[in-house]
Amino acid sequence: xxxxxxxxxxxxxxxxxxxxxxxxxxxxxxxxxxxxxxxxxxxxxxxxxxxxxxxxxxxxxxxxxxxxxxxxxxxxxxxxxxxxxxxxxxxxxxxxxxxxxxxxxxxxxxxxxxxxxxxxxxxxxxxxxxxxxxxxxxxxxxxxxxxxxxxxxxxxxxxxxxxxxxxxxxxxxxxxxxxxxxxxxxxxxxxxxxxxxxxxxxxxxxxxxxxxxxxxxxxxxxxxxxxxxxxxxxxxxxxxxxxxxxxxxxxxxxxxxxxxxxxxxxxxxxxxxxxxxxxxxxxxxxxxxxxxxxxxxxxxxxxxxxxxxxxxxxxxxxxxxxxxxxxxxxxxxxxxxxxxxxxxxxxxxxxxxxxxxxxxxxxxxxxxxxxxxxxxxxxxxxxxxxxxxxxxxxxxxxxxxxxxxxxxxxxxxxxxxxxxxxxxxxxxxxxxxxxxxxxxxxxxxxxxxxxxxxxxxxxxxxxxxxxxxxxxxxxxxxxxxxxxxxxxxxxxxxxxxxxxxxxxxxxxxxxxxxxxxxxxxxxxxxxxxxxxxxxxxxxxxxxxxxxxxxxxxxxxxxxxxxxxxxxxxxxxxxxxxxxxxxxxxxxxxxxxxxxxxxxxxx
Ligand code: F6R
Numbered sequence: 001x002x003x004x005x006x007x008x009x010x011x012x013x014x015x016x017x018x019x020x021x022x023x024x025x026x027x028x029x030x031x032x033x034x035x036x037x038x039x040x041x042x043x044x045x046x047x048x049x050x051x052x053x054x055x056x057x058x059x060x061x062x063x064x065x066x067x068x069x070x071x072x073x074x075x076x077x078x079x080x081x082x083x084x085x086x087x088x089x090x091x092x093x094x095x096x097x098x099x100x101x102x103x104x105x106x107x108x109x110x111x112x113x114x115x116x117x118x119x120x121x122x123x124x125x126x127x128x129x130x131x132x133x134x135x136x137x138x139x140x141x142x143x144x145x146x147x148x149x150x151x152x153x154x155x156x157x158x159x160x161x162x163x164x165x166x167x168x169x170x171x172x173x174x175x176x177x178x179x180x181x182x183x184x185x186x187x188x189x190x191x192x193x194x195x196x197x198x199x200x201x202x203x204x205x206x207x208x209x210x211x212x213x214x215x216x217x218x219x220x221x222x223x224x225x226x227x228x229x230x231x232x233x234x235x236x237x238x239x240x241x242x243x244x245x246x247x248x249x250x251x252x253x254x255x256x257x258x259x260x261x262x263x264x265x266x267x268x269x270x271x272x273x274x275x276x277x278x279x280x281x282x283x284x285x286x287x288x289x290x291x292x293x294x295x296x297x298x299x300x301x302x303x304x305x306x307x308x309x310x311x312x313x314x315x316x317x318x319x320x321x322x323x324x325x326x327x328x329x330x331x332x333x334x335x336x337x338x339x340x341x342x343x344x345x346x347x348x349x350x351x352x353x354x355x356x357x358x359x360x361x362x363x364x365x366x367x368x369x370x371x372x373x374x375x376x377x378x379x380x381x382x383x384x385x386x387x388x389x390x391x392x393x394x395x396x397x398x399x400x401x402x403x404x405x406x407x408x409x410x411x412x413x414x415x416x417x418x419x420x421x422x423x424x425x426x427x428x429x430x431x432x433x434x435x436x437x438x439x440x441x442x443x444x445x446x447x448x449x450x451x452x453x454x455x456x457x458x459x460x461x462x463x464x465x466x467x468x469x470x471x472x473x474x475x476x477x478x479x480x481x482x483x484x485x486x487x488x489x490x491x492x493x494x495x496x497x498x499x500x501x502x503x504x505x506x507x508x509x510x511x512x513x514x515x516x517x518x519x520x521x522x523x524x525x526x527x528x529x530x531x532x533x534x535x536x537x538x539x540x541x542x543x544x545x546x547x548x549x550x551x552x553x554x555x556x557x558x559x560x561x562x563x564x565x566x567x568x569x570x571x572x573x574x575x576x577x578x579x580x581x582x583x584x585x586x587x588x589x590x591x592x593x594x595x596x597x598x599x600x601x602x
Contacts, residue, residue, distance in 0.1 A: 001027055001028060001074045001100065001596045001597075001598050001599050001600040001601060002027055002028045002071065002072065002073055002074050002086075002099075002100035002101075002177075002192070002596075002600075003020075003021065003024030003025070003026075003027035003028060003071065003072040003100070003191070003192045003193065003196065004024075004069070004070070004071055004098050004099075004100050004159055004160075004161050004179065004190070004191060004192045005017050005020030005021055005024060005069065005070040005071075005189070005190065005191050005192075005196050005197070006067075006068070006069045006070070006098075006161040006163075006170045006172060006189065006190035006191070006215065007020070007067065007068060007170075007187060007188070007189050007190070007197075008066070008067035008068075008168055008169070008170055008187055008188050008215050008216055008217050009067075009184065009186045009187010009188060009217050010186045010187055010217070011186045011187060011200070013036055013064070013065050013066060013067060013068045014034065014036060014058070014063055014064065014065070014068070016189075016197075016200070017034045017036075017068050017069070017070040018034070018051065018054075018055060018058075018070070019199070020070060020189070020191055020196040020197055021034075021051045021054070021070050021071075021072050021196075022051055023195045023196045023197075023198070023244060023399075024072050024191065024192060024193060024195070024196045025050065025051050025072050025591065026252075026399050026400070026401055026590065026591070026596070026597040027072060027074065027100075027192060027193070027596050027597055027598055028072050028073050028074025028075075028596045029049075029050045029051070029072060029073075029074075029591050029596070030048070030049075030073045030074055030075045030080035030085075031046060031047060031048045031049060031072075031073045031075075031080050031081070031082070031084065031085035031086075032046065032047060032049075032050065032051045032053070032054040032070070032071065032072045032073065032085065033045060033046025033047065033054060033070065033071055033085045033086050033087050033098075034046070034054070034058075034063070034068055034069070034070040034071075034087070035068060035069050035070075035087040035089075035096035035098075035163055036063060036064060036065025036066075036067070036068035036163075037065045037066065037067045037068060037163045037164070037165065037167070037168060038064055038065040038066065041093065041094065041165040042065075042089070042093060042094065042095075042096050042163060042164075042165050043061075043062075043063045043064065043065055044087060044089060044093070044096060045057055045058050045061060045063055046071075046082060046085035046086065046087065047082055047085060048080050048081050048082050048085060049080075050591070051072060066168050066217075067163055067168045067169065067170055067215075067216075067217075068163060069087060069096065069097075069098050069161045069162070069163050069170060069190075070087075070098065071085070071086035071087060071098035071099075071100075073085060073086060074596040076102055076125070076601055077102070077106070077123060077124050077125040077126075078122060078123030078124045079123075083121055083122045083123075084122045084123055084124050086098045086099065086124075086126060088121075088122060088124065088126050088127040088129070088130050089130050090118075090130040090131050090133065090134035091117075091118055091119055091131070091134060092134065093165075094134070094137075094164060094165040094166075095130040095133045095134055095137070095162060095163075095164050095165075096130065096162065096163050096164075097126065097129045097130045097133070097160060097161070097162045098126075098160070098161050098162075099125075099126035099129060099158055099159070099160050100158065100159045100160075100177045100178075100192055100600065101156060101157035101158035101159060101160075101175075101176060101177040101600065101601070102125060102156045102157055102158075102601055103125040103126065103128060103129070103154055103155070103156045103158065104155045104156035105153075105154070105155040105156065106125035106126075106128050106156075109128040109132065109153065109154075110127075110128050113128060113131045113132070113135070116135075118131045118134070118135075125156075129150060129154070129160060129162075130162070132149075132150040132153060132154075133146045133147060133150050133162065133164075136149045136150060143164050143167065143169070143171065144171065144214060144227070145227075147162060147171040147173070147212065148212060148223075148225050148226070148227065151173050151175070151212070151225055152225060154175075156176070157175060157176030157177050157356070157600070157601070158173070158174070158175055158176065158177055159172070159173070159174045159175075159177035159178060159179040159192060160172060160173050160174075161179075161190055167216075168216055168217055169214060169215065169216045170188075170190060170214070170215045170216075171212070171213075171214055172190050172207075172212070172213050172214075172215070173207075173211065173212045173213070174207045174208070174209060174210075174211055175209045175210060176209060176356075176600075177192070177354075177600050178192050178193065178354050178381070178382065178598075178600065179191075179192060179207045179213075180192075180193065180194055180204050180205065180206050180207065180380065181204060181205040181207065181213055181215070181220065182194075182197040182200065182201045182203065182204055183201060183203040183204070183205065183220075183234055184197070184200045184201035184203070185201070186200065187217060188215040188216075188217075188220050189201065190213070190215060193598070194237050194239065194380075194397075195239070195243075195244035195397050195399065198237070198239060198240075198241045198243075198244055198397075199241040202236050202237050202239075203234050203235070203236055203237075204234070204235055204236075204237055204380070205222070205232045205233070205234055205235070206232070206235070206380035206385070207222070207232065208230075208232070208385075209382075210224055210225060211223075211224070211230060211232070212224065212225065235379075235380065237379070237380075238379070239396055239397050240396075243396040243397045244397045244399060250583075251400065251579075251583075251589045251590050252398075252399040252400035252590045253400035253402055253404060253486070253575075253579055253589050253590055254579055254589075255400075256398055256399070256400050256404045256405045257404050257405065257446070257572065257575050257576060257579065258446055259395075259396065259405050260404070260405045260408050260439075260442045260446075260572060261438075261439035261440070261442045261443045261446075262396075262439070263394070263395040263396060263405045263406075263408065263409050264408055264409065264412050264435065264438050264439050264442065264568075265436075265439045266394040266395070266396070266409075267393055267394050267395065267408075267409040267412040267413055267416075267435075268412060268416070268432055268435040268436050268438075269436070288389055288391060288420075292371070292373075292388070292389055293345065293420075293421050295343055296343055296344070296345045296371070296421065297323075297324065297341070297343035297344070298323065298324035298325065298326075298341065298343065298344045298345075299315075299318055299323060299324070299325040299326075299344065299345050299346075299347055300325075300326050300327075300328065300338070300340060300344050300345070300346045300347070300365070300370075301314060301315060301325065301326065301327040301328070301347050301348075301349060302327075302328055302329075302330045302333050302346060302347070302348050302349070302358055302361040302362060302365070303327065303329070303330060303348065303349040303350060303358060304329060304330050304331065304350075304355055304357050304358055304599070305403070305481065306351070306402075306403035306406070306407050306478060306481060306482075307349040307350050307351055307355075307358075307403070307406075307407075307410060308327065308329055308330075308349070309407065309474040309475075309477050309478040309481070310349055310407050310410035310411050310414065310474070310478075311327045311347070311349040311410075311414075312327045312473070312474035312477070313411050313414065313471055313474040313475070313567060314327075314347075314349070314410075314411070314414030314415075314417070314418065315327045316470060316471050316474075316564075317414060317415055317418035317471075317564060318418045318421070320418075320564065321418055321419075321421070321422035321423070321424075321427070322422075322423070323418070323421060323422070326338070328361075329357075330348075330355065330357035330358040330360070330361040331357045331361075331602075333361040333364065333365075334357065334360050334361050334364055337364060337368075340365065340368060340370055342369075344370060345370075345371050345372075345373060346362065346365040346370045346371065346372045346373070347372070347373045347374075347375060348361070348362045348372065348373070348374050348375070348376075348383050348387060349375045349376075349410055349414075350374065350375070350376050350381075350383050351376065351377045351378075351393075351395075351398060351403055351406040351410070352376070352377070352378055352381060352597065352598040353374060353376035353377070353378045353381020353382055353383035353384050354378070354381055354382055354383070354598050354600050355383075355598065355599050355600070356599060356600050356601050356602045357599070357602055358383065359382055359383060359386070360602060362374070362383060362386065362387060363386070366386070366387075371388050371389075372386075372387040372388050372389075373387055373388065373389045373390070373391065374386075374387040374389070374390040374391070375390075375391050375393065375410060375413055375414065375417070376390060376391075376392065376393065377392065377393050377394075377395050377396075377398065377406055377409070379392060391413055391417065393406060393409035393410050393412070393413045394409065395408075395409040398597075399590070399597075400589070400590045400597075401485070401590060401591060401592055401595050401596065401597045402482055402485055402486050402578075402589075402590075402592065404482075404575050407478060407571060408442075408568050408571065408572070411565075411567070411568050412435055412438070412568065415431050415435060415564070415565060416428065416431060416432065416435070418431075419431040419432075431565075434561060434562045434565055435565065437561065438561065438565065438568060438569070441558070441559040441561060441569055442568075442569065442572055444559050445558060445559070445569060445572050445573060445576075446572070446576075448557075449556065449572075449573060449576050450554075450556060450557075451556060451573055451576035451577040451579075451580055452576070452580045454540060454554055454556065454577060454580075455577055455580030455581045455583075455584055456580075456584065457554070458512045458538070458540075458581070459487075459580075459581045459584045459585060461489070461510055461511060461512050462490075462508070462510040462511055463489070463490040463491065463492070463506065463510070463511045464480065464483055464489060464490070464491040464492075464511065464512055464514065465480075465491070465492055465493075465494065465499075465503070465506070465507065465511055465512070465513045465514065465537075466479040466480045466483075466491065466492070466493040466494070466513075466514045466516065466574070467493070467494050467495070467496040467499055467513060467514070467515050467516065467525075467528055467532075468493075468495070468496055468515070468516030468517075468518070468519075468525075468567075468570075469495060469496045469497060469519065469521035469524055469525060470518075470519040470520060470521050471518065471519045471563075471564060471566075471567040472496070472516035472517065472518050472519050472521065472525075472567060472570070473493075473495045473496075473516075474567070475516045475518070475567040475570050475571050475574070476493035476494065476495075476496075476514070476516050477493035478493070478571055478574070479491075479493060479514060479516070479571070479574035479577075479578070480492050480493035481493070482574060482575060482578040483574075483577070483578040483581060483582075485592050485595060486578055486579070486582040486587055486589050486592050487578060487581045487582040487585055487587055488585075488587060488592075488593070489581065489585070492506075496515065496521075496524075496525055496528040497524075497528070499528055499531065499532070500528075500531055504531065504532075504535070507532055507535045507537045508535065508536065508537060509535075509536040509537060509538070511537050512537065512538045512539075512540055512553075513529075513532045513537050513538070513539050513540070514540045514542060514574070514577075515528065515529050515532075515539055515540065515541050515542065515543075515552075516542050516543070516567065516570045516574075517529075517541045517542065517543030517544075517547040517548075518542070518543050518544075518547075518558070518563065518566035518567050518569075518570050519563045519564065519566060519567065520563050522543065522546075522547050525547075526549055529541070529549060529551055529552060530549075530551055533551035533552075533553075538553040538554070539551060539552050539553050539554075540552070540553060540554040540555070540556060541554075541555050541556070542555075542556045542558065542570040542573050542574065543555075543557075543558060543566070543570065544557065544558055544559070544560050544566070545557055545560070556570075556573040556577070558570055558572075558573060
């Protein structure tokens with residue numbers, strides 16, 4: 001949700017910024033821009049549209065500099081346009097700023113600045129920042145002081161980076177939006193997320209809220225808003241640069257679907273529930289201590305989107321083991337906080353660890369004295385650091401906006417967590433044994449799936465319905481979400497038994513119904529399938545060989561596995577189906593309209 005990049009050092013600055021923007025584009029693609037500091041001042045180029053539009057504009061311009069910042073935007077205040085694109089500058093074009101987040105008090109700041117003669121050229125909240133810095137500079141303050149004083153007047157959330165004419169320095173700060181520093185042999189990098197500069201360095205500093213970092217080609221320092229030094233450790237990230245590349249696939253989404261065998265192996269192998277307690281944002285060090293869950297009687301999950309579906313799946317895995325669990329959408333948790341008991345563990349399920357709604361809900365839970373656990377993909381993410389404990393799903397970078405491999409890895413991690421907290425001492429080893437057979441079974445689906453053929457058959461349908469029972473229900477919700485977000489077709493997921501209580505009115509011969517026939521409810525699904533078939537709708541069953549009936553039109557077969565884990569396999573078939581439908585409809589699969597990965601605004 002907006003991506004920031006910054007670089008100072010010996011590499012070609014423009015190329016480094018553009019590489020970073022390419023790697024960050026999954027965070028927003030409404031517009032992009034760069035500002036480079038050079039001897040004449042600051043060169044600024046920004047364009048509405050994707051990074052490719054910016055590159056096309058730059059190709060006919062002379063843009064250079066020895067330090068610079070860049071931005072790829074997901075619009076909040078003001079429509080996508082050249083004027084609203086970042087970087088934004090002050091009146092004299094000497095200060096250029098990129099911002100991710102929302103400045104809540106921007107209206108009053110803008111009014112005050114306008115009244116004292118500042119001219120604004122965009123509709124964004126972010127533009128007040130360079131003007132505030134300008135005001136402090138005019139009052140004779142140093143750039144460092146002017147930057148720090150500006151931050152003190154901002155209310156809201158931000159990751160900000162600034163260059164200023166006259167010096168090769170980048171000033172940056174975070175409060176509520178992610179920002180990470182890269183320490184390389186060729187200089188210093190700054191970004192919203194590690195993949196932005198992963199091909200240049202694996203050594204990073206995860207900044208904390210309230211930190212200011214000042215980067216120059218001779219070094220860096222981290223300070224607080226009053227200028228006092230703060231110490232932040234340098235960590236080495238485990239992700240490889242290849243993990244963030246397309247690797248010969250047409251889309252990141254397809255590549256990430258195909259990465260699931262490896263991702264699941266990583267999520268299972270060598271994990272005797274040994275994930276880390278995060279100390280100072282550090283790497284995984286300690287095991288998840290059994291004493292952490294000793295007094296826990298129930299679990300409250302908090303999540304959004306695909307992670308919410310994974311949490312719903314986890315809720316059922318816990319319930320099967322007699323452990324009370326409830327899943328609440330993070331935004332609803334905040335809107336209407338449910339009662340929590342002392343013996344409840346609050347678990348935030350979040351791929352990015354940066355989703356604003358989930359973080360707010362987790363903070364609300366912490367403020368009520370609850371124990372919190374983050375289940376996340378990103379070491380060093382805000383959720384990992386703010387929660388009492390963190391478990392990492394180890395899926396590797398996910399660049400496609402539509403979550404795929406991380407859903408499978410989340411469910412895999414939740415299955416192990418459920419077995420870990422169950423009373424049965426053999427549960428964990430038997431779940432892990434079953435999980436370790438899934439990579440081969442997923443590979444079998446990837447090799448043999450008929451999803452592409454079914455995509456051809458059904459891509460012109462009027463609507464798509466997905467139904468399932470038990471763990472098939474979150475898979476149905478996920479199947480519908482995936483299809484709607486990347487194909488823009490109307491799709492809905494329902495608990496199969498609810499179909500007859502209303503949604504059946506929508507079912508016609510033009511609305512294929514995808515029945516996730518997994519889990520313990522195979523026989524019960526038969527009734528739903530008959531009801532649907534009787535209305536002339538084509539029925540596609542996703543399940544093992546034996547789960548099809550005469551009334552079924554098509555069958556996406558999954559290999560046999562334990563009923564509680566079969567949903568992971570069924571979901572892979574649905575991912576492929578969505579991908580192929582979106583591909584036939586020529587949608588921009590990795591960058592669906594209006595969406596961005598990592599939703600860092602509420
Ligand atoms: C859907 C998707 C989103 C995310 C949601 C939560 O494909 O990616 O629905 O699942 O925005 O994001 P995280 O898991 O990062 O908290």
